[in-house]
Amino acid sequence: MAEDDGEDIVLSELDDDDLVQQMHDDLYDGLKDEIEEGVNILLGRGWTPYEVLTKALVEGMRIVGIDFRDGILFVPEVLMAANAMKAGMFILRPLLIETGAPRVGKMVIGTVKGDIHDIGKNLVSMMMEGAGFEVIDIGINNPVENYLAAIEEHQPDILGMSALLTTTMPYMKVVIDTLKEKGLRDDYIVLVGGAPLNEAFAENVGADAYCRDAAVAVETAKQLIAERRRSNSEAAGQ
Numbered sequence: 001m002a003e004d005d006g007e008d009i010v011l012s013e014l015d016d017d018d019l020v021q022q023m024h025d026d027l028y029d030g031l032k033d034e035i036e037e038g039v040n041i042l043l044g045r046g047w048t049p050y051e052v053l054t055k056a057l058v059e060g061m062r063i064v065g066i067d068f069r070d071g072i073l074f075v076p077e078v079l080m081a082a083n084a085m086k087a088g089m090f091i092l093r094p095l096l097i098e099t100g101a102p103r104v105g106k107m108v109i110g111t112v113k114g115d116i117h118d119i120g121k122n123l124v125s126m127m128m129e130g131a132g133f134e135v136i137d138i139g140i141n142n143p144v145e146n147y148l149a150a151i152e153e154h155q156p157d158i159l160g161m162s163a164l165l166t167t168t169m170p171y172m173k174v175v176i177d178t179l180k181e182k183g184l185r186d187d188y189i190v191l192v193g194g195a196p197l198n199e200a201f202a203e204n205v206g207a208d209a210y211c212r213d214a215a216v217a218v219e220t221a222k223q224l225i226a227e228r229r230r231s232n233s234e235a236a237g238q
């Protein structure tokens with residue numbers, strides 16, 4: 001995006017604001033090494049992993065998304081940006097997770113059939129792990145059978161589904177309806193997310209909640225698990 005005037009930019013010499021700005025440009029240009037370097041510099045300056053994630057990476061990806069939508073960027077460029085973003089997330093992941101918190105619950109998460117977007121899902125996984133959840137990530141392009149196999153094997157508290165396409169989001173209903181048919185729906189808290197979704201959609205497909213971002217996902221997960229445990233113990237006490 002931003003043209004430099006031929007001179008090499010030394011990232012470590014930029015102040016925080018300029019560095020974050022430069023990282024948005026570097027993410028846009030799919031410069032993986034520069035993103036890794038920028039992440040490390042900000043961490044070295046005392047930024048929290050969460051701040052680096054949201055202000056440098058997620059915000060940069062938001063800008064990429066706008067130009068993709070407007071036909072200024074195309075799939076190959078967005079893939080490069082996504083790779084750079086993932087490289088940054090790779091550095092942050094262990095730092096976000098290293099809370100030593102006791103496991104507060106378990107989640108199985110995956111992107112639905114036909115959909116290969118996974119950055120948002122990965123972010124949710126990281127933030128949930130950081131909040132003390134055990135997360136089993138079953139990846140992308142999951143047919144209903146994969147969700148069923150994973151919940152049977154791992155017995156999670158939460159099933160999370162991600163979709164970024166208007167053509168794939170209806171598949172969430174297929175999964176939830178299958179759970180209902182098998183009498184399993186009430187055994188799990190079902191959370192759904194992805195840019196094209198909203199609360200009305202979540203209600204419509206029979207999910208427990210829609211979460212607009214990873215931070216909301218953590219809060220919602222904690223709240224719904226607490227509610228569920230409370231009502232289970234009340235039921236047991238009666």
Ligand code: B12
Pocket residue numbers: 058061062064065066068069070075076078079082109114115116117118119120121123124159160161162163164165166167191192193194195196210211212213214215217
């Ligand atoms: C990166 C990207 C790609 C990359 C994906 C790389 C990857 N590994 O993920 C590539 C280049 C492969 C790609 C391909 C395509 N893409 Co694309 N892509 C995007 C883009 C620019 C960014 C998505 C992203 O990563 N956002 C950043 C993350 C952090 O945000 P997020 O995903 O929304 O996740 C957050 C929340 O939604 C929520 N959340 C997400 N999942 C979940 C799950 C749970 C359980 C919870 C609780 C919360 C939650 O929390 C997350 C973190 O805060 C979006 C634009 C956009 N604005 O979304 C288009 C976009 C989604 N893509 C689009 C399209 C059309 C496509 C293609 C069809 C293009 C093509 N012609 O081939 C293909 C489809 C491939 C497929 N079958 O899936 C359209 C969809 C339009 C529509 N109405 O359906 C969009 C909206 C762009 C646009 N405006 O045109 N894409």
